[in-house]
Amino acid sequence: MLTTISSRRMPRLLRYLDPRRSLASALGWLIIALSLVFALVAAWWLGGMARTSLMQQHSRQLVLSADQLGAGLDQALASRLQSVRATAAMLGTGLGTDTPRAQRAVLDELQSAYPEFTWIGLADAKGRVVAASDGLLEGSSVAERAGFAQGLKESWIGDVAVDKKRPPLPGGEAQRTVDMTTPVRDPRGRAVGVLGAQLSLRWARNYAQGLRETLHLHDAAQALVLDRKGVVLIGPDALQGKRWHSTPVNATNLIDAAQVVTGDGTHSPVPAFERLASGQVVLVTRTEPRVGSALHTLGWRVQLIEPADRAGQRADTLWLRILWGSLGLGGTAALFGVLITRRLTRRLTDLTRAVQNVGRGKAQHVEVPSGIDEVARVGAAFAEVLGALQLERGELRTLSSELEQRVATRTREVERLAKETRYAAMVRERLKIARDLHDTLAHSMMAMLTEIRLLKKLHVHDPAALPDELVHAEQAAHQGLKEARAAITQLRFNAVRDVGLGAALADAIKLFSERTGLVVDYSSEPRAASLADERAETLFRIVEEALRNVECHAMASLVRVSLRDAADRRLELSIEDDGVGFDSSASHPGHYGLVGLREQAQLIGAELSVQSAPHAGTTLRLALDMGPDIWS
Secondary structure (H helix, E strand, C coil): CHHHHHHHHHHHHHHHHCCCCCHHHHHHHHHHHHHHHHHHHHHHHHHHHHHHHHHHHHHHHHHHHHHHHHHHHHHHHHHHHHHHHHHHHHHHCCCCCCCHHHHHHHHHHHHHHCCCEEEEEEEECCCEEEEEHHHCCCCCECCCCHHHHHHCCCCEEEEEEECCCCCCCCCCCCCEEEEEEEEEECCCCCEEEEEEEEEEHHHHHHHHHHHHHHCCCCCCCEEEEECCCCEEEECCCCCCCCECCEEECCCHHHHHHHCEECCCCCEECCCEEEEECCCCEEEEEEECCCCCCHHHHHCCEEEEEEEHHHHCHHHHHHHHHHHHHHHHHHHHHHHCHHHHHHHHHHHHHHHHHHHHHHHCCCCCCCCCCCCCCHHHHHHHHHHHHHHHHHHHHHHHHHHHHHHHHHHHHHHHHHHHHHHHHHHHHHHHHHHHHHHHHHHHHHHHHHHHHHHHHHHHHHHHHCHHHHHHHHHHHHHHHHHHHHHHHHHHHHHHCCHHHHHCHHHHHHHHHHHHHHHHCCEEEEEECHHHHCCCCHHHHHHHHHHHHHHHHHHHHHCCCEEEEEEEEECCCEEEEEEEECCCCCCCCCCCCCCCHHHHHHHHHHHCCCEEEEEECCCCCEEEEEEEECCHHHHC
16 A cells, blocks of 8 residues: 555656756756765865875874874883982992891882882992892802993993793793893992893883873874884784884875975975885884983884875775765755755654653653654664663573572682681691601600610619619700700791701701711702792701601711702702611501601602611602792
């Protein structure tokens, strides 16, 4: 039926638009033709002017962005160099009087303020590192490094170098740093040391990316930082680490578009279009750092690149918009007139009112206007979106309920695991206390039990010897009390954590040798001796237990204790004696010495081996894998 009515109206509309049948139609067609001609001419002229103006404005914006990017990066580098200088000035007033711990505290404070410094160290005038962050390289010499010689004279920034002492970054990329040194001067102005710092290049990349986002550069524009050799330090993955190579593009239209008008009316050929080795044409904007700046000292240059098609895309889009806008406005004004406009406005108003009713909650759906024009399509699209939103809202409510149930279940599971973790910690603590009791009270009680048995025999066979043995028993009791107090002291204080494993073993072995009169040959290597963590405490207790066994059972005259770092990042500890030995393969019921040693070794993941035979002495060896974080 609708098709029949439309077919009846079409001949009437055609007769109305036929200029041969109506003067108004003829005037209308004339207005349409003139409007289209004027629209084309205006669009072509204005579009060309707008395109040129927009390209020049875009070029000026790129130059300004490149300058701001270079200035921001230069200021960031300068501020960090200035912080190193300020720290050097503060250290210069106390160098020679402050302790290494106080100096290290100053360096750690600087590193906490600037985490991008991977290492900070203070060296004296001879090049020996007296203090460093995390204690790394302390005691070593840096006199042969170029940065030290320059740092004694003035502030110095070196080239990018690979830090081989640190593990690579995620993805296998090696850590690269920039060295900074500055002299440390005493109150008289004499250089008495050098303060050096290593600045992570990865920080410079992140900082440049942050500046790029702050300047609101679009995704197509890429920021690059090149070193003095033209190698890309910061930039896209495809160009990073490669030497920059490009050739100028002599296309007149591209070069003219890229020229920037300066204040005196002249043109500056920056930025310029260049062709990369891959064949891509890009718009390159370069900025040279000012003389004396941090970037100038490093020899770094900042530049922005943008694909040529992307650089002219906005101008072409604006030109097309002007063209089609002019044509559309002219044709619409001449062809449709006030009546059609009024009709479309009325229908759009009805649709807006329906949408507002939905937003206010007065209605749940929108009636789609009839027809196939924009108003009808917008109404249909909004009705579809509204239906989808209502459906998603219901699904979200269901999902929210399910998530709440899952959270409650996971919460109960976490609480159960927390209880199990607390119980496991209690069990570990009980085992530790049991080992400590065995290492102290058990040995003392065994000595006292031996004395009591001897006193009972002497009471029957040799009463005259009782006084001397009572003195020995009293001494054993005092020794047991001393060991118990020492065990309590070890629970309160930890010498291994304070001075390191090597120094703590040296003190314990010295006391053992003075108490027993045995000759003890002790040797340790520096890196192994510097261990001072929980594993070091366990190793210390193992050595104490082994020396007690030597004292009580071995009847030895010589003991050797060795602590060294072996290949493959392993620490090796060995204790040897020339005593009576025992059968290591036989079981010993009621004796928990070896059992305790094995338990302690298992706690830290160490391998323990005991070699002994009757009248052949005893050798105890322990190997511990320290991992790359200790020896790096």
